[in-house]
Amino acid sequence: MTLIPPADNRTHTNGNVEITPGKSEGEARSETPLRPSSGSGEAADGPGWKNGRVSTLPSPPRLTGWKHIYSGKVRDLYVPENGPDSYLLVLASNRVSAFDHVLEPPIPGKGALLTALSNWWFSRIDLPNHLVVGTDEGAESVPEVPEDVRDRAMLTRRLEMYPVECVVRGALTGSGFAEYERTGAVCGIELPAGIEDGDLLDAPVYTPAYKAPLGEHDENISYEKSVELVGEQVAAALRDASLRIFTAARDLAAERGVILADTKFEFGRDPRTGELVLADEVLTSDSSRYWDASVYFDAEKSRGERLASFDKQIVRDWLAAHWDKQGEPPALPDEIVSRTYDRYRELHARLTGAA
Ligand code: Q0T
Numbered sequence: 185m186t187l188i189p190p191a192d193n194r195t196h197t198n199g200n201v202e203i204t205p206g207k208s209e210g211e212a213r214s215e216t217p218l219r220p221s222s223g224s225g226e227a228a229d230g231p232g233w234k235n236g237r238v239s240t241l242p243s244p245p246r247l248t249g250w251k252h253i254y255s256g257k258v259r260d261l262y263v264p265e266n267g268p269d270s271y272l273l274v275l276a277s278n279r280v281s282a283f284d285h286v287l288e289p290p291i292p293g294k295g296a297l298l299t300a301l302s303n304w305w306f307s308r309i310d311l312p313n314h315l316v317v318g319t320d321e322g323a324e325s326v327p328e329v330p331e332d333v334r335d336r337a338m339l340t341r342r343l344e345m346y347p348v349e350c351v352v353r354g355a356l357t358g359s360g361f362a363e364y365e366r367t368g369a370v371c372g373i374e375l376p377a378g379i380e381d382g383d384l385l386d387a388p389v390y391t392p393a394y395k396a397p398l399g400e401h402d403e404n405i406s407y408e409k410s411v412e413l414v415g416e417q418v419a420a421a422l423r424d425a426s427l428r429i430f431t432a433a434r435d436l437a438a439e440r441g442v443i444l445a446d447t448k449f450e451f452g453r454d455p456r457t458g459e460l461v462l463a464d465e466v467l468t469s470d471s472s473r474y475w476d477a478s479v480y481f482d483a484e485k486s487r488g489e490r491l492a493s494f495d496k497q498i499v500r501d502w503l504a505a506h507w508d509k510q511g512e513p514p515a516l517p518d519e520i521v522s523r524t525y526d527r528y529r530e531l532h533a534r535l536t537g538a539a
Contacts, residue, residue, distance in 0.1 A: 187308040187432045242290070244275070249327030257281040258470060263342075264327045270455075271316065271326050274338040276465070280516075280524065282499045288515045295336030297528045302338070302465040304536050308436070309429055314340040314452065314463040343452025343461055348410050349393040349402055350422050352430035355445040357382045357473065357491060360391055363404060372406035382445075382480075382491040388430050390423045393448075421460050422451055433467055440534050442494070443480050447472035469495035474531055494531040498524045 244252050250262035250273055258281055262273040276299045278290035306313050316326065316339045329337045353360050353370070360370045361381050368374060371391040379385075392410045393402040411419040426449050434444040448471045450464035465471055474494035479485060492501075502520045507513050516524075532538060 187310065187436055242277075242279070244277070245333065247273070247275075247330050247333065249330075257286050259465075268326070270342050272340045272342045273329065274340055274465075275333060276336045276338075278336075280496060280499060282496050282503055283509060283513070285513050287499065287503075287513055289521060291521055291525050291528070293525055294528055297525075297532050298465065298468040298470060299336045299338065301532050301535065302468050304532075305433065305467040306462070309432070309462065309466065311425060311429065312454070312459055312461045313466075314338075314343055314461050316341055338465070340463065341454065341461070343454055343463055345450060345452040345463065346414050346418065346422065347395045348405075348413055348419075348422060348451075349395055350426040350449040350451065351391045351393055351404075351446065352388050352426050352449070353385065353391055353446040354388045354430065354434050355382055355384045355443070355473075355475075357445060359404065360446070371404050372408070380487070382475075382487060384443075388427060388434070390427055392422070418453075418460070425449075425451065425460065425462070429462075429466075437474065437535060438477065440537075441477045442531070442534055443475040443477050445473035445475055445493070469493070469528060469531055494527055496524065498527060 244255055244260035246252070247262055249265055251265045252260060252262050254261040258277055258279045260275045260277060262275065263269055264271055276295035278292055278294045279286050280291050280294065281287065303315075306315055326339065329339055351360075356364055356370070356375070356379050361379075363370050364375055364379060368377070370389060373389050373391070375385070375389075390407070392405050392407065394405045394409070394413065396402050405413075407419065407423065410422070413419075414422070429449065430444070430447060433447070437444045444467070447467055449462065449466065452461050452463045453459070454461050472495075475491060476494065479492065480490050482490065498520060499516065502516065503513055
């Protein structure tokens with residue numbers, strides 16, 4: 185896998201946008217979709233809507249020319265109101281989730297920052313991706329992306345998504361470490377004894393998960409199970425592409441003092457060409473765990489400190505100290521919101537070299 189040289193921006197134009205905290209609106213694991221919208225109109229006006237369990241999501245914004253069809257914990261999906269239905273708008277909100285709850289308040293600027301990071305990675309990954317670029321669309325007319333959400337919107341080609349979350353782990357932590365502790369293996373891959381939480385693996389492992397329907401938790405699966413789900417050829421292509429992207433991204437991050445611990449990719453099939461296409465957001469701190477290398481390798485620090493990730497660790501730590509995980513989580517104080525934003529911004533700056 186080669187990463188495209190930094191100067192090359194051929195897949196999009198906003199790889200290095202300047203980031204400023206935006207207007208207030210809105211794990212390193214997968215995002216569980218919560219519930220489809222019940223229609224285009226009410227979503228924008230309603231009092232917010234409940235998912236299957238506990239939290240109430242803020243209503244997604246109404247976008248001219250677009251119909252809201254779906255919301256996950258942190259992103260909202262739209263389709264063109266009057267066609268063509270071959271496009272999809274993925275809007276990154278400023279919402280933050282932890283311990284399976286969407287928290288209040290949102291983190292101003294988060295959606296734009298993660299979108300910029302995802303775009304930056306897309307432009308460096310030498311595989312077809314789902315982003316729609318200006319003029320390659322032939323006769324079809326795609327609705328405009330409204331100006332006020334452009335910095336956190338991805339205009340994408342609508343794909344047939346494969347029901348496999350393509351997780352790659354270069355280190356063992358989270359659900360992967362938990363499974364290893366129970367069984368000595370992750371997704372059927374046996375690992376040497378004695379690995380501790382957060383240890384780097386000798387070689388990255390591909391640990392797919394099944395995308396559970398609506399509200400259920402994704403389930404780690406074996407490679408063989410992924411073959412049953414998508415067929416032998418596609419399963420192998422998903423695994424090979426995931427490992428190649430991970431390895432290249434891990435090496436690039438390492439040059440910038442950042443450890444890419446693990447990440448999740450999603451792929452689809454382009455119905456026009458049949459080709460495998462990289463979709464979703466890529467290598468953001470919502471889909472990945474990043475660690476600060478100088479902290480990770482600091483022998484003076486505790487394991488917890490060393491694994492403090494470039495994502496929601498500040499939020500998780502504050503919640504763990506101020507909430508018993510029963511009922512609704514308390515609102516985050518302003519200081520936690522701004523420190524979390526700073527952390528996201530620092531990751532973006534380190535990786536991309538932006539100020
Ligand atoms: C998708 C067809 O974004 C998601 O959930 C948030 C509510 C995950 N997801 C992505 C798709 C994509 C993309 N990305 C695409 N290009 N074509 N579907 C569906 N869910």
